[in-house]
Amino acid sequence: MPMPPTTPCPPGPLDVAVVGIGALLPGSHTVEGFWRNLVGGRDLLRDVPSSHWLIEDYYDPDPAAPDRTYAKRGAFLDPVDFDPLAYGLPPNTLPATDTTQLLSLVAAEQALIDATGGDLARMDRERVGVILGTSSLELLFDMACRLQRPVWLKALRDGGIGEEQAGLLCERIAAQYVPWQEATFPGLLSNVVAGRIANRFGLQGPNCTVDAACAGSLAALSSAVAELQLGRCDTVLTGGADTLNGIAMYLCFSKTPALSPSGDCRPFSADADGTMLGEGIVMFALRRLADAERDGNRVYAVLKGLGSSSDGAGGAIYAPVPSGQELALRRAYEQAGYGPSTVELVEGHGTGTKAGDTAETTALLNVFAADGGVGDGPWCALGSVKSQIGHTKSAAGAAGLLKAVLALHQRVLPPTIKVDRPHLSLATAASPLYVNTEPRPWVRDSVHPRRASVSSFGFGGSNFHVTAEEYRPAAGRTRAPRARDAEAELLLLGADSPDGLAAAARRLAEAERPLSDTARATQQDFDAARPYRLAVMAGTAEEAAGRLRAAAARIVRDPGLPITDPCRTRYAGPSHGGRIAFLFSGQGSQYVGMGAGLALRVPEAQEVWDGAADWGGELGLAPHRVVFPPPAFGETARRAQEDVLAATENAQPALAVQSLAQLAVLGLLGVTPHCTAGHSFGELVALHAAGVYDARTLFRLAARRGELMARAAAGSPGGMLAVTCAGERMGRILGSTPPDGLWLAAHNAPDQVVLAGAAEAVRRAEREFAAQSVVTTRLRTSAAFHSPAVAGAAEPFDAFLDLTSMNGPACDVWSNVTARRYPSEPAAVRELLGAQMTAPVRFADQIQAMYDDGVRVFLEVGAGTALSGLVTRALGSRPHLAVPCDRPGTDAFTVLHDALAALAVHAARPIDFAALWKYHAPVPTTQRRKPRMSLPISGSNVGRLYPPARAADAGPPAAAPAPPVTAAPPARPSALAHQERTAE
Known part of the structure; x- marks a missing residue:
């Protein structure tokens, strides 16, 4: 009697911790390098190197050409300096061992060292397994080719070649391939990729490889997770390895056909026309989360769900089926x-083929749309690392998972490049998914951790989908160190004389170590009390060396002349100090993306945006959604995003959060002001910075003020006009008092005022000034702020202030209204702040008063550079330093470093730079021993005579005369001799 069908209970969340990572990928031999390339949007596709196969031998643009490929580009591993003796390998066996096996040892070592903090003795090796996704190895193809002698001989005979000469020719052909030896059989087996790792590191859990084509690495992950869930292993090393980009693989993808005729990989783009091949090795050390926390492991992310499926019947064996993919997705979330x-x-599979991307987006949209969404518009970023490193086949899922794990760990939404127009299915407002084309801070409230998912699909209908979660450790738990991805690093030097400083700069220019290590060391050693100080910023070690040498020459030539080259070089001698003021920018300075670089790289800055997401939930505001919106395609869409942010009810809370994020980082570094001030809205932030109210209160005040001013603008629309001319000339043009409907809203500098008024009055004034050749700028505001036109907002804002708890200022705060200090009593603070909404801004007078009070350093906090410029216009050539913490169009982290450099060099201010390095792994105190021998290994196997050995992309060498066919075959050098020559 048949048993009734049963519905099994779904297992609980995986709760599997990623505790170690290793990776060799195009453009980098480290995980940190991969992340830097990823966030930097680096395109790593290039022509096939001659170490793999020669383009002139196999390329034909005609897809139908027999035994030819119409593709000649891909993404390839750069040579890795491989020390066979360090891994217990006899050098003469390297030509008989596939590169995938050799390089997998390097990636495995990276992951194991990362997982154990360098102490491999921490592992219980009896309970560590190795399960990897791989496919056939290139050496198998090469050795099979050597066995075609009967075919060659038959062809030569059929061509009329005599038996003896045919035999000699066959010998010469066979000599182009590595000869068989004892190590060849294990060296060409894909399962030995895992076996060699287990052997080398003494791991006694299971070792095996899984082949699910392009889904192989997530198939391996599935098996690895099962070993942990069943309790058979405590740690599993898993991932994918694929260095097979020989001509056979290109022919396979060409005749399907799946490769891009245009030679590029554009996943999820409307212009996608195929994929490009890549190669790489990625490994993860996994543990049960409870065990990882118990043992103090550093955790990158937590795997929560893993779904797998097959496409079942129907269609071609290699054609993707959306319904099959949907099943894997639903199982993962269940x-x-x-x-x-x-x-x-x-992180999608995203091959860039039309059929693949269409099937995948269909499946994703069906599953995501059915689950509803959060807020208006798309909420989930979609991308594929293949846009940068191509399709790494068996390692593709692991490369995607590495991207997702690092995105969670770094709290960054990484980019997918080459998408000018998204796939048609993603180009509608109803889509929950959008293609993320630029790195953006991943802002998340406290409702749940950040969550990411990864798909990988393979020929034969193998579907895998894994979902992971940000690790939010409890007190005492450990997160893994962050990857360093600064666009530029800051080097600092101090000395007792100009000559000593120049000599130190020249010595530093000769240093041979990573730029980030140099930056960290110089910042930690810097003493702002030294009388001569130098700061250099650069993106590469070569750039830094050039700037250091140039600065040294300049200092020797003219030691008394300061250097002020923002974001490049700063130099100064003895400083007379002076008080420091923080100036906070006002409405109009905001722009889409402001502060992104800082939030991307400093957790304390991003935590401010996260906190604002929580505060905004109470008020229906989400500042990050208007400051860091999904990428816009087209100028019209970009302008629409700027307009949304410019709306007063959005701009003021957003500026508050931007300023709070910078304040958090400055406080972390020990940079504090003697006094504060702001321009218009910025005065609210200045009061917060002086301790009058907390950050949450500031946000609520900004939201209420913006809402009331927006309402006033709707009832009394108007505008504002910045006028560049001295007050006397303006009076001659407009008369002693502004005409009806126009008011003086701000006196910003001796040669700049701002007028506010009804729209027609502003237009009329604009025409009058233009007739007198006076430069004017229409400000992006919706009302005549700081004028009687917005009086309707003042009364309800005063009422709101009456309900707001305040303290007296802990330091001086300068008022726009009076150009004097704020009073110390909270009631008087409320009254003056309420009056500020309609009163003119006396910024020029305020700066003069602050200067008279001893302020010499003005640090602009917030967005843009407007206030720094106004300070310099107000003070002219009088000694002062005006520095912004933000510059539109320049990475915010770089600009902050430049501001710190200015404070350290020109103002001789001590700064706790170590605070910016606390999340990054410390600089190693010892160097790894020098290898006894080193062989550069890339994806192509060692010891092959075809293709001829030559530098990649250098063009063919001069042809050597071929020996006569009747001569004995040339003696083949031993592998050991080849290795030794290479090492020399």
Whole structure:
């Protein structure tokens, strides 16, 4: 009697911790390098190197050309300095060992060292397994080619070649391939990729490889997770390895056909026309989360759900089926215990083929749309690392998972490049998914952790989808160190004389170590009390060396002349100090993306945006959604985003958060002001910085003020006009008092005022000034702020202030209204702040008063550079330093470093730079021993005579005369001799 069908209970969330990572990928031999390339949007596709195969031998643009490929580009591993003796390998066996096996040892060592903090003795090696995704190895193809002698001989005979000469020719052909030896059989087996790792590192859990084509690495992950869930292993090393980009692989993808005729990989783009091949090795050390926390492991992310499926019957064996993919997605979220509506990043399979991308987006949209969404518009970023490193086949899922894990760990939404127009299915406002084309801070409230998912699909209908979660450690738990991805690093030097400083700069220019290590060391050693100080910023070690040498020459030539080259070089001698003021920018300075670089790289800055997401939930505001919106395609869409942010009800809370983020970082570094001031809205932030109210209160005040002013603008629309001319000339043009409907809203500098008024009055004034050749700028505001036109907002704002708890200022705060200090009593602070909404801004007078009070350093906090410029216009040539913390169009982290450099060099201010390095791994105190021998190994196997050995992309060498066919075959050098010559 048949048993009734049963519905199994879904297992609980995986709760598997990623505790170690290793990676060799195009453009980098480290995980940190991969992340830097990823966030930097680096395109790593290039022509096939001659170490793999020669383009002139196999390329034909005609897809139908027999035994030819119409593709000649891909993404390839740079040579890795491989020391066979360090891994217990006899050098003469390297030509008989596939590169995938050799390089996998390097990636495995990286992951194991990362997982154990360098102490491999921490592992219980009896309970560590190795399960990897791989496919056939290139050496198998090469050795099979050597066995075609009967075919060659038959062809030569059929061509009329005599038996003896045919035999000699066959010998010469065979000599182009590595000869068989004892090490060849294990050297060409894909399972030995895992076996060699287990052997070398003494791991006694299971070792095996899994082949699910392009889904192989996530198939391996599935098996690895099962070993942990069943309790058979405590740690599993898993991932994918694929260095097979020989001509056979290109022919396979060409005749399907799946490669891009245009030679590029553009996943999820309307212009996608195929994929490009890549190669790489990525490994993860996994542990049960409870064990990882118990043992103090550093955790990158937590895997929560893993779904797998097959496409079942129907269609071609290699054609993707959306319904099969949907099944894998649904199973993953069922196990995770949450729906896709809580997922904000999907790293898709994203091959860039039309059929593949269409099937994948169909499946994703069906599953995500069915689960609902959060807020208006798309909420989940979609991308594929293949846009940068191509399709790494068996390692593709692991490369995607590495991107997602690092995105969670770094709290960054990484870019997918080459998308000028998104796939048609993603180009509608109803889509929950959008293609993320630029790195953006991943802002998340406290409702749940950040969540990301990864898909990988393979020929034969193998579908895998894994979902992961940010690790939010409890007190005492450990997160893994962050990757360093600064666009530029800051080097600092101090000395007792100009000559000593120049000599130190020249010595530093000769240093041979990573730029970030040099930056960290110089910042930690810097003493602002030294009388001569130098700061250099650069993006590469070569750039830094050039700037250091140039600065040294300049200092020797003219030691008394300061150097002020923002974001490049700063130099100064003895400083007379002076008080420091923080100036906070006002409405109009905001722009889409402001502060992104800082939030991307400093957790304390991003935590401010996260906090504002929580505060905004109470008020229906989400500042990060208007400051860091999904990328816009087209100028019209970009202008629409700027307009949304410029709306007063959005601009003021957003500026508050931007300023708070910078304040958090400055406080972390020990940079504090003697006094504060702001321009218009910025005065609210200045009061917060002086301790009058906390950050949450500031946000609520900004939201209420913006709402009331927006309402006033709707009832009394108007505008504002910045006029560049001295007050006397303006009076001659407009008369002794502004005409009806126009008011003086701000006196910013001796040669700049701002007028506010009704729209027609502003237009009329604009025409009158233009007739007198006076430069004017229409400000992006919706009302005549700081004038009687917005009086309707003042009364309800006063009432709101009456309900706001305040303290007296802990330091001086300068008022726009009076150009004097704020009073110390909270009631008087409320009254003056309320009056500020309609009163003219006396900024020029205020700066003069501050200067008279001893302020010499003005640090602009917030967005843009407007206030720094106004300070310099107000003070002219009088000694002062005006420095912005933000410059539109320049990375915010770089600009902050330049501001710090200015304070350290020109103002001789001590700064705790170590605070910016606390999340990064410390500089190693010892160097790894020098290898006894080193062989550069890339994806191509060692010891092959075809293709001829030559530098990649250098063009063919001069042809050597071929020996006569009747001569004996040339003696083949031993592998050991080849290795030794290479090492020399």
